[in-house]
Amino acid sequence: MTKPRLTFEEHDQLGGRLAAVREELRILSLNLSNAYPRSGPESVPAKKLEEARRTLGEALGSLENCLYDEHPRQASTDVYSLGRQ
Numbered sequence: 001m002t003k004p005r006l007t008f009e010e011h012d013q014l015g016g017r018l019a020a021v022r023e024e025l026r027i028l029s030l031n032l033s034n035a036y037p038r039s040g041p042e043s044v045p046a047k048k049l050e051e052a053r054r055t056l057g058e059a060l061g062s063l064e065n066c067l068y069d070e071h072p073r074q075a076s077t078d079v080y081s082l083g084r085q
Contacts, residue, residue: 025053
């Protein structure tokens with residue numbers, strides 16, 4: 001049985017939510033980098049948040065590919081834009 005794909009509207013909502021999470025990870029990582037050393041054991045939390053942000057960015061790119069495959073007439077790079085707020 002084939003799983004249902006996301007509607008365009010679901011992609012649009014998900015894109016906004018994930019972009020907001022990615023931006024929050026960026027801010028938190030920056031806050032930690034400014035509060036703790038950038039090397040050594042105390043730097044690990046900030047580095048892990050930055051790694052999570054990069055991984056989420058990769059997921060956004062993959063989801064954008066799905067969007068273009070599933071809804072080529074409605075698709076836009078704004079849906080999963082890495083700068084979207």
